[in-house]
Amino acid sequence: MPTSAVFTGLDWHPVHDARELVAYPFMQHALAAGTIVAVTAGVVGWFMVLRRQSFAGHTLSLTAFTGASAAGLAGVPVIAGYYLACGAGAVALAAASGSRRSLSRESAATGSVQALALALGFLFISLYHGLLSDLDSLLFGTFLGVTRDQVLVLLLVAAPTLALVAVAARPLLYASVDPDVAGAAGIRVRLLGLGFLLVLGISVAETAQITGALLVFALLVTPAAAAHRITARPVAGVAVSVALALAVTWTGLALAYFSVYPVGFWITSVAFAVYVVARAAT
Amino acid sequence: MSAVELRDAEARVGGRTVWRDVSVTVERGAFVAVLGPNGAGKSTLVRAVLGLQPLAAGRASILGRPPGGANGRIGYLPQRRSFDPSTRIRGVDVVRLGLDGARFGVPLPGRRSRAAAARVAETIDLVGAGHYAARPIGELSGGEQQRLLIAQALVREPQLLLLDEPLDSLDLPNQIGVAALIRRICRERDVAVMLVAHDVNPIISYLDGVIYLAGGTAVEGRPEDVISTEALTALYGVPVEVLHASDGRLVVVGAPDLHGHHAH
Numbered sequence: 017m018p019t020s021a022v023f024t025g026l027d028w029h030p031v032h033d034a035r036e037l038v039a040y041p042f043m044q045h046a047l048a049a050g051t052i053v054a055v056t057a058g059v060v061g062w063f064m065v066l067r068r069q070s071f072a073g074h075t076l077s078l079t080a081f082t083g084a085s086a087a088g089l090a091g092v093p094v095i096a097g098y099y100l101a102c103g104a105g106a107v108a109l110a111a112a113s114g115s116r117r118s119l120s121r122e123s124a125a126t127g128s129v130q131a132l133a134l135a136l137g138f139l140f141i142s143l144y145h146g147l148l149s150d151l152d153s154l155l156f157g158t159f160l161g162v163t164r165d166q167v168l169v170l171l172l173v174a175a176p177t178l179a180l181v182a183v184a185a186r187p188l189l190y191a192s193v194d195p196d197v198a199g200a201a202g203i204r205v206r207l208l209g210l211g212f213l214l215v216l217g218i219s220v221a222e223t224a225q226i227t228g229a230l231l232v233f234a235l236l237v238t239p240a241a242a243a244h245r246i247t248a249r250p251v252a253g254v255a256v257s258v259a260l261a262l263a264v265t266w267t268g269l270a271l272a273y274f275s276v277y278p279v280g281f282w283i284t285s286v287a288f289a290v291y292v293v294a295r296a297a298t
Numbered sequence: 299m300s301a302v303e304l305r306d307a308e309a310r311v312g313g314r315t316v317w318r319d320v321s322v323t324v325e326r327g328a329f330v331a332v333l334g335p336n337g338a339g340k341s342t343l344v345r346a347v348l349g350l351q352p353l354a355a356g357r358a359s360i361l362g363r364p365p366g367g368a369n370g371r372i373g374y375l376p377q378r379r380s381f382d383p384s385t386r387i388r389g390v391d392v393v394r395l396g397l398d399g400a401r402f403g404v405p406l407p408g409r410r411s412r413a414a415a416a417r418v419a420e421t422i423d424l425v426g427a428g429h430y431a432a433r434p435i436g437e438l439s440g441g442e443q444q445r446l447l448i449a450q451a452l453v454r455e456p457q458l459l460l461l462d463e464p465l466d467s468l469d470l471p472n473q474i475g476v477a478a479l480i481r482r483i484c485r486e487r488d489v490a491v492m493l494v495a496h497d498v499n500p501i502i503s504y505l506d507g508v509i510y511l512a513g514g515t516a517v518e519g520r521p522e523d524v525i526s527t528e529a530l531t532a533l534y535g536v537p538v539e540v541l542h543a544s545d546g547r548l549v550v551v552g553a554p555d556l557h558g559h560h561a562h
Contacts, residue, residue: 200369
């Protein structure tokens with residue numbers, strides 16, 4: 017396919033194209049939602065990579081799919097399904113992984129939760145004889161039809177979540193790199209671990225609304241993993257992670273707007289390119 | 299007031315008595331090694347001092363408080379800790395966590411933050427880790443990591459330092475170097491040190507005292523008095539011989555559930 021056939025909406029004039037990108041309300045909402053999601057995913061993803069809980073993040077993203085399909089079946093808003101299922105998934109993972117003393121036991125427990133979540137999601141989809149085209153956007157994301165209310169909910173959930181992470185940042189960092197000594201210093205390591213999984217669940221529920229359940233990782237893991245390679249300074253690392261997540265989201269949304277390819281594909285591809293460059297350069 | 303005082307203490311783990319009738323004293327500013335065969339309860343003793351292992355019997359006073367009551371004045375380095383090579387956090391950050399890592403809230407730049415950074419830098423200089431503290435800790439050698447972890451335990455200027463096998467993963471020159479460092483800190487900062495060791499030989503010349511756990515109890519005293527044929531035979535309850543090798547090393551022979559060839 018020639019370039020002009022992929023990027024059907026592009027004028028190849030930067031100022032004109034940028035103006036066009038923010039001209040319509042639906043695109044303004046998508047950009048606002050993407051910005052909120054990218055900041056959340058960048059911050060929480062940095063801690064997730066540090067704690068080696070990418071597998072837990074992946075499991076929660078499949079739980080988001082379960083929640084969305086259950087919500088469809090029950091006739092409640094899909095967004096409620098995302099948040100409820102990811103919260104329940106976080107509690108289940110915390111209970112299953114226990115004290116995190118053995119990473120192999122933890123990953124086995126996480127895998128079991130993941131398989132169950134996926135099976136339940138499949139069951140709900142089978143029972144739900146609605147429009148199957150919804151399944152596509154549940155799994156792979158969409159930026160069409162993000163409403164003003166949805167942006168508001170994203171913001172109302174993200175702001176306190178990020179405030180919580182900021183307040184607990186030092187104990188969380190301590191418990192993540194050095195749980196034994198952190199425990200002796202009076203930090204309640206297991207409680208903090210459960211709290212982090214809940215924050216991770218919320219972040220997944222937010223991210224899934226833009227990228228879809230299967231492509232949550234593009235924003236949650238890839239910018240954070242690249243940031244860890246670029247700098248070993250904690251504050252700078254979080255900042256780089258957020259900056260990369262924002263760049264990936266905005267670029268992905270713009271490419272999706274001007275092209276015939278879906279947003280999930282673009283965000284994931286841009287994120288992957290960022291990671292490859294970070295690996296090659298460091 | 300002694301740094302650590304245990305009287306007739308008993309510890310039970312999972313219903314089994316690990317040791318009993320343990321009465322030991324560690325004076326302020328003293329460097330004491332905790333020795334004994336595997337499973338004698340050396341780490342249990344450290345955990346009891348921290349209040350993480352409740353005593354089944356006896357009394358304990360740690361820096362004048364019950365166990366757990368003075369942990370803010372104790373620096374602790376747990377057993378066998380090395381960072382995964384992929385841990386991308388700088389050494390200086392790990393030391394900083396020892397200072398204010400348990401505190402909630404957002405640290406703001408300012409005078410307090412600068413004072414904290416200065417304290418961290420000073421402690422890193424004290425352990426001689428200045429030239430590698432800015433590198434990710436996972437990339438450092440075992441000896442380098444150990445020095446930074448000692449700095450982390452020291453950064454709050456504790457009065458008691460509990461080090462659980464800090465020399466275990468190090469080669470001999472590094473064992474001696476770290477032991478010399480601990481001795482120097484002990485003297486300069488008047489910090490009491492309890493160091494759990496597997497092999498006393500590299501550090502024996504630095505020690506003020508020894509606590510030897512075996513046979514379900516413990517003896518304490520000066521190193522040359524405790525690591526003797528008479529004292530260890532009485533402790534183990536079976537004939538044990540302490541040999542003086544020609545290079546000055548002490549070798550314990552005949553101790554039950556010990557590897558006969560292993561030096562203690």
